[in-house]
Amino acid sequence: MTISRRTLLKGAVAGLAATAVAGCNNGAANRGAGEVIYWLWDSAQLPMYTECAKVFQQQNPQYQVKLEQYGWDDYWNKLVTGFISGTAPDVFTSHSAKYPLFADKGQVLAIDDYVAKDNVDLNIYQKGLADRWIGADGKRYGLPKDFDTEVYFYNSALTDAAGISTEQMNSMTWNPTDGGTFEQIVARLTVDSKGRRGDQPGFDKGNIKVFGLGSDGAGGADGQTSWSWFAATNGWVYSEGQPWGTKFFYGDPKFTETIGWWRGLTTKGYMPTLAQATSGVDQTSAFGAGKYAMTPNGSWMLGTYANLKSVKTKLARLPQGPNGKVMSMMNGLADTIWAGTTRSEASWAWVKFLGSQTAQDIVAKSAVVFPAVAASMPTAEAAFTKAGWDITPFLEPVEAGNVFPYPANPNAADVSAVMTPAMESVMGFESDPSSLIKANDDVNQILSAAS
Incomplete structure (x- = not known):
C-alpha cells in the first residue's frame, strides 16, 4: 500500500x-x-x-x-x-x-x-x-x-555451489561493525557477471548476476521483513509503551548504526539498490528467477515460495545479534x-x-x-x-521468548507517512542515516499533538 x-x-x-x-x-x-x-x-x-x-x-x-x-x-x-x-x-x-x-x-x-x-x-x-x-x-x-515470524528463505543450489553448509546457514551471526558471518555468507553468495564472488579478488560490484541478499525496499516504519531483527538484536526498541508507541526511537544511535550497516550491503554490491529492488519485479519473483540467493520473509509466504518450482528453497534462522539472541517480530x-x-x-x-x-x-x-x-x-x-x-x-524465537511485537498505535498511518519516505531517502543515498533523528522528532510531534 x-x-x-x-x-x-x-x-x-x-x-x-x-x-x-x-x-x-x-x-x-x-x-x-x-x-x-x-x-x-x-x-x-x-x-x-x-x-x-x-x-x-x-x-x-x-x-x-x-x-x-x-x-x-x-x-x-x-x-x-x-x-x-x-x-x-x-x-x-x-x-x-x-x-x-x-x-x-x-x-x-x-x-x-x-x-x-x-x-x-x-x-x-x-x-x-x-x-x-x-x-x-x-x-x-x-x-x-x-x-507469524520471519526467517531467511534460501536457494540451496546456490549455497551448495558456494560451499556453504546448512549448518553455516543456521548459525549466522551479525554485528554492525563487520557484519559477522552473516555478511561473509552474503558476500560469498553474491556473484558478478563474470562468475566472481563477493569475497574474491576482482569482484565487480557494478555488474551483479546474483545478489547474495534480496530486498523488497526500505522497510518503512516497521521493517518487519527487512531490518527489524537486526535492530532488535542490536538492543533497539521501537518505542516506549511497546507495542502501543507513545514515544518512538528511530533516532537512537543503535537504530541509525544498524541502518547504516544494512545500507552498506548495497554499497558493497551484495544487496540490490533501492531502485533495483523496487523496479517492478517483486522480491519473491526475483528469488524464483535465481537473481537472489536468499530473501527474508514471513511465515505467511511459505505457500508462495513452495510454488517456485524452479528453485529448491530451504529455511535458515535469522542471525544471532550483538545481544547474543536470535530475535524475530511476532505478529x-x-x-x-x-x-x-x-x-x-x-x-x-x-x-x-x-x-x-x-x-x-x-x-x-x-x-x-x-x-x-x-x-x-x-x-x-x-x-x-x-x-x-x-x-x-x-x-525457535517463539519458544525461547525472543520475540517482539509489531508496533501499533492509532496514528500508525501518520507515522508511516513520515518514516516511509525517510527510510527511502536513506536507502536511496539521498540522506545519511543521521537524518532519521529529524524524522523521529517529526513522528513524536505527531504523537504529542494527537494525545
Whole structure:
C-alpha cells in the first residue's frame, strides 16, 4: 500500500466516529438476522475458512456465514467505504497495524463482555497473542487466529555451489561493525557477471548476476521483513509503551548504526539498490528467477515460495545479534466485529468459533499459516512437514521468548507517512542515516499533538 493510500485511509476513517452505528442496515432488509458477512484478504486462506464456515454452520444451524475475499489494497479501501455507507461486513480479518485506528474511531466492537459471559479461555493461545488485541483503551477487539515470524528463505543450489553448509546457514551471526558471518555468507553468495564472488579478488560490484541478499525496499516504519531483527538484536526498541508507541526511537544511535550497516550491503554490491529492488519485479519473483540467493520473509509466504518450482528453497534462522539472541517480530491476525453490525450475537458466535481449537485445527491442516492456538501447532507442524518444510527456524524465537511485537498505535498511518519516505531517502543515498533523528522528532510531534 502506498503512502498516499495509507494517508487517504487514515483521513477517511478520521471522520467516522459518528457513523459507527448510523445508517447501519448492513443489508438487513435482504437477509436474515443469523447471516454473517465475513471478509478476508488472503485467497490462499479462503478454502480453509470455507471449511470452517461449513463446520460452524453444522454446529450452529441458526447461523449462516457468507465469505468474501478481496486483495490487500481493495480490502482496506472497501472496508472504509463500508464504514461510511453502513454496509461494512459483520466480521472481518484485522491487522495490528489497522485496528488501533478503527478502535479509536469507534468502528470495531469491544468483545470483553462476550468473552466474560462465555468464559473464553485466553490462555489457549501462543504467549502474548491475546494481549495484542487489547487496545490503548484497555478493551479487547479480537481473538487471535494465527501468528507469524520471519526467517531467511534460501536457494540451496546456490549455497551448495558456494560451499556453504546448512549448518553455516543456521548459525549466522551479525554485528554492525563487520557484519559477522552473516555478511561473509552474503558476500560469498553474491556473484558478478563474470562468475566472481563477493569475497574474491576482482569482484565487480557494478555488474551483479546474483545478489547474495534480496530486498523488497526500505522497510518503512516497521521493517518487519527487512531490518527489524537486526535492530532488535542490536538492543533497539521501537518505542516506549511497546507495542502501543507513545514515544518512538528511530533516532537512537543503535537504530541509525544498524541502518547504516544494512545500507552498506548495497554499497558493497551484495544487496540490490533501492531502485533495483523496487523496479517492478517483486522480491519473491526475483528469488524464483535465481537473481537472489536468499530473501527474508514471513511465515505467511511459505505457500508462495513452495510454488517456485524452479528453485529448491530451504529455511535458515535469522542471525544471532550483538545481544547474543536470535530475535524475530511476532505478529498475528484476529477476527474483529464491526461496531455497526445488526447481527452482534451471530457475529460473536462466528468470532468465538474461529478462535477455538476446532477451527484452528482446520487452519493447521491446511499448511498455509500458523494457528494461534498452541495445541493446534503439532497438527500444523505435521502438515508443513508433509508439504516439505522444516518450520523450526520460525518457531525457535517463539519458544525461547525472543520475540517482539509489531508496533501499533492509532496514528500508525501518520507515522508511516513520515518514516516511509525517510527510510527511502536513506536507502536511496539521498540522506545519511543521521537524518532519521529529524524524522523521529517529526513522528513524536505527531504523537504529542494527537494525545
